[in-house]
Amino acid sequence: MPHAVALDAIRACLEGVIPATVATCSADGVPNATYVSQMQYVDSRHVALSFQFFNKTRKNILDNPQATALVIDPVTGEAYTLTLLFLRTETDGPLFQSMKAKLAGIASHEGMTGVFKLLGADVYRVLEVERIPGRAIERPAPRRSLLNALRQASASLNACASLDALFDQTLAALGSEFDIGHALLLMADEAHERLYVVGSRGYSATGVGSEIAFGEGVIGVAAQYRTPIRINHMTMEYAYGRAARDAAAEQALPLDAQIPFPGLAEPHSQLAVPILACGRLLGVLCVESAQDLRFSYDDEDALVSLAAQFGALALCLQRDDEDAAVAAPSASRMPAGEAIEVRHYRVNDSVFFDGDYLIKGVPGAILWKLLKSCIEQDRCEFSNRELRMCPELRLPEISDNLEARLILLQRRLVERCPQLAIEKTGRGLFRLRIDCALHLIEAN
The missing domain is CATH 1.10.10 (Arc Repressor Mutant, subunit A)
Structure with a gap:
C-alpha cells in the first residue's frame, strides 16, 4: 500500500536523469500521459514543470489544473507519485532562468541544441507524495558528509582576519572539505554589471582580473537573477568561458589585451552560487567538473550556505578597512636606470x-x-x-x-x-x- 513521504526526501528523483511522467485530464474527462523534459524542486511544497510546447498536456492543465506525476529515483529505482495542482506559469525570473539553463544542458547532452526551447516554468502545488510499493536497490553510502564539510569549511573561514585570506581559504576549503577540483571566485561590479575573477583553483592560469558580464553563462545568469544555477550536462549555451571570450571580442581592445578567462574546455557539471549580504550582490562562487551529474541538490544547498557565510564575513572585513586611519606621509625613492x-x-x-x-x-x-x-x-x-x-x-x-x-x-x-x-x-x-x-x- 502506498505511503506518504516528504517532497524534500525525494529531490534526487527530480534531477532529470529519468524523465518524469505527467498525467492530465481534459475538461470532458479524456486522460493523457506524457514525459516532461524536467521537473524542478522549488521548495518543500512546490515543483515546476517545463512548458515547451502548446500540446495536449498544456491544454488540459489550463482547462483542469489537477495532475499526477510519476518520478523514479535513478539510483535505487524507487517510484513515487505526486498529486499536483497547477498554480501559474513564470516566463522570467530566477526559477525560469534556472530551468532554462538546465534545459539547455539536457538539449546539448542529447544533441538537440536549438530544438528544446523553454516557453515557461509551470509551478504546481504538491498536494501529496506517495511511494509505490516495490523492491529497491540499496543506496550507496555518500562520498562525504556535506554537513560536516560545511562545518569544517565554516570554521576555517571564521578564522580569516583579512579579505585576502578569506578569498584563499574559501577556495582551499572547496578542495579539502568538498573534494571540488575546479572553482572560481568572482566579485561584482554592480555599477557596470560585470564580475571579475579574484581567485581560482585547479586551472593552469588563475585568470585573476578576467571579467564576465551579468547574464552571460551560468556565472552571469546567477549574478543577474541572484539565484543558484546548476547544470549537470555539458552545454555550450551556458559555457561561461565562451561567453567571456565572445564579450571580449565585442570590446574595443584587441583580444591579446584581455585576460584569458579560466575554465574547463568541456565542463559537464557546473554550479554557480551568488554571494549575497544585506541585500547586496557581492559576487559569485562557481564550481565545475568534467563529470556528468557531479553536483546534486545537497551540494547546491551546502555551497549556498557557504556563500552566505562568505558574504557576511566579507562585508565585515571590508567595513573594518573603511574605519582604518589615514596613511602617514612618506617619501618614495624612485630607482635609477632606464625607465x-x-x-x-x-x-x-x-x-x-x-x-x-x-x-x-x-x-x-x-x-x-x-x-x-x-x-x-x-x-x-x-x-x-x-x-x-x-x-x-x-x-x-x-x-x-x-x-x-x-x-x-x-x-x-x-x-x-x-x-x-x-x-x-x-x-x-x-x-x-x-x-x-x-x-x-x-x-x-
Whole structure:
C-alpha cells in the first residue's frame, strides 16, 4: 500500500536523469500521459514543470489544473507519485532562468541544441507524495558528509582576519572539505554589471582580473537573477568561458589585451552560487567538473550556505578597512636606470606596462593614481579611505568593493609585473613598491 513521504526526501528523483511522467485530464474527462523534459524542486511544497510546447498536456492543465506525476529515483529505482495542482506559469525570473539553463544542458547532452526551447516554468502545488510499493536497490553510502564539510569549511573561514585570506581559504576549503577540483571566485561590479575573477583553483592560469558580464553563462545568469544555477550536462549555451571570450571580442581592445578567462574546455557539471549580504550582490562562487551529474541538490544547498557565510564575513572585513586611519606621509625613492614605459588609456582605464596589457577598469584607475602619486608627489604610503574619497576613480557610492579590487590588482601585479607590488602595512593601509624607473604616458 502506498505511503506518504516528504517532497524534500525525494529531490534526487527530480534531477532529470529519468524523465518524469505527467498525467492530465481534459475538461470532458479524456486522460493523457506524457514525459516532461524536467521537473524542478522549488521548495518543500512546490515543483515546476517545463512548458515547451502548446500540446495536449498544456491544454488540459489550463482547462483542469489537477495532475499526477510519476518520478523514479535513478539510483535505487524507487517510484513515487505526486498529486499536483497547477498554480501559474513564470516566463522570467530566477526559477525560469534556472530551468532554462538546465534545459539547455539536457538539449546539448542529447544533441538537440536549438530544438528544446523553454516557453515557461509551470509551478504546481504538491498536494501529496506517495511511494509505490516495490523492491529497491540499496543506496550507496555518500562520498562525504556535506554537513560536516560545511562545518569544517565554516570554521576555517571564521578564522580569516583579512579579505585576502578569506578569498584563499574559501577556495582551499572547496578542495579539502568538498573534494571540488575546479572553482572560481568572482566579485561584482554592480555599477557596470560585470564580475571579475579574484581567485581560482585547479586551472593552469588563475585568470585573476578576467571579467564576465551579468547574464552571460551560468556565472552571469546567477549574478543577474541572484539565484543558484546548476547544470549537470555539458552545454555550450551556458559555457561561461565562451561567453567571456565572445564579450571580449565585442570590446574595443584587441583580444591579446584581455585576460584569458579560466575554465574547463568541456565542463559537464557546473554550479554557480551568488554571494549575497544585506541585500547586496557581492559576487559569485562557481564550481565545475568534467563529470556528468557531479553536483546534486545537497551540494547546491551546502555551497549556498557557504556563500552566505562568505558574504557576511566579507562585508565585515571590508567595513573594518573603511574605519582604518589615514596613511602617514612618506617619501618614495624612485630607482635609477632606464625607465620602463607605463601607458594609461583614459577611455577604459587600461594600463600597459612595457607594452604588455596589465589591467583595466577600476583596478587600472587605482594603479594609475598610485603611480602618479609616487612620481609626482614623492610618496608611497596610501590608505583605502583616501582612495574611496578620490573622485577620479569614479567608484560607485554604494558597494564599491574597493578592498577586493585592491586584492585583484595586487595579485595581477604578482603574476604579470614583479617590478611593482602592493604591500599591506596595516588595517586599510598599504604601500606601493616600485623596483624600476618609470615613464608615465597618458593617452586617450
